[in-house]
Amino acid sequence: DVKVTQSSRYLVKRTGEKVFLECVQDMDHENMFWYRQDPGLGLRLIYFSYDVKMKEKGDIPEGYSVSREKKERFSLILESASTNQTSMYLCASSLDRNTDTQYFGPGTRLTVL
Amino acid sequence: AQSVAQPEDQVNVAEGNPLTVKCTYSVSGNPYLFWYVQYPNRGLQFLLKYITGDNLVKGSYGFEAEFNKSQTSFHLKKPSALVSDSALYFCAVRDSMDSNYQLIWGAGTKLIIKP
Numbered sequence: 350d351v352k353v354t355q356s357s358r359y360l361v362k363r364t365g366e367k368v369f370l371e372c373v374q375d376m377d378h379e380n381m382f383w384y385r386q387d388p389g390l391g392l393r394l395i396y397f398s399y400d401v402k403m404k405e406k407g408d409i410p411e412g413y414s415v416s417r418e419k420k421e422r423f424s425l426i427l428e429s430a431s432t433n434q435t436s437m438y439l440c441a442s443s444l445d446r447n448t449d450t451q452y453f454g455p456g457t458r459l460t461v462l
Numbered sequence: 463a464q465s466v467a468q469p470e471d472q473v474n475v476a477e478g479n480p481l482t483v484k485c486t487y488s489v490s491g492n493p494y495l496f497w498y499v500q501y502p503n504r505g506l507q508f509l510l511k512y513i514t515g516d517n518l519v520k521g522s523y524g525f526e527a528e529f530n531k532s533q534t535s536f537h538l539k540k541p542s543a544l545v546s547d548s549a550l551y552f553c554a555v556r557d558s559m560d561s562n563y564q565l566i567w568g569a570g571t572k573l574i575i576k577p
């Protein structure tokens with residue numbers, strides 16, 4: 350089975366702090382994604398990556414950056430956390446660009462005070 | 463533009479009754495359609511998908527979905543609901559014409575199964 354892990358289940362940070370969310374997948378998937386999930390809004394794509402050192406902006410990239418130095422790891426960075434970034438963050442991976450099925454990690458619930 | 467609509471925020475069903483969670487979509491090309499489920503405090507789990515072929519797709523946990531091209535719908539169904547089916551359900555679509563290969567997600571439907 351595909352396993353996608355996220356570094357923290359719950360995280361509390363203060364406004365202005367730099368926040369790192371880590372995601373690791375163990376199935377040699379090419380594609381990795383970061384979403385945020387908010388009630389009534391479904392999943393919104395922040396960034397995605399189709400290969401190492403490659404990144405593409407999703408629908409809501411403002412205030413975020415990403416890093417993919419190794420194939421199995423995809424990091425989401427909040428350069429200066431703000432209260433409107435309080436949300437559930439979901440990482441996902443999929444095999445390649447021709448495979449649509451995405452596999453999700455358990456999520457990180459981030460609270461910015 | 464691509465879009466997905468889940469018209470019901472919440473669906474309530476008695477245990478043992480059939481359930482339907484609705485999804486409609488809009489794409490330019492052919493749709494690739496997905497259903498995912500999210501149990502409390504868990505990540506999303508893949509249930510089933512339609513790419514091509516038979517309009518009735520069977521998936522995990524006894525769920526199935528029917529692709530209806532004329533009505534642009536992909537409703538999720540189960541003949542007999544279980545209390546353990548209570549969860550948040552998401553429909554997603556990808557447009558075969560979209561070179562970005564991204565999924566577009568619905569807002570989610572909360573399914574509550576009452577004993």
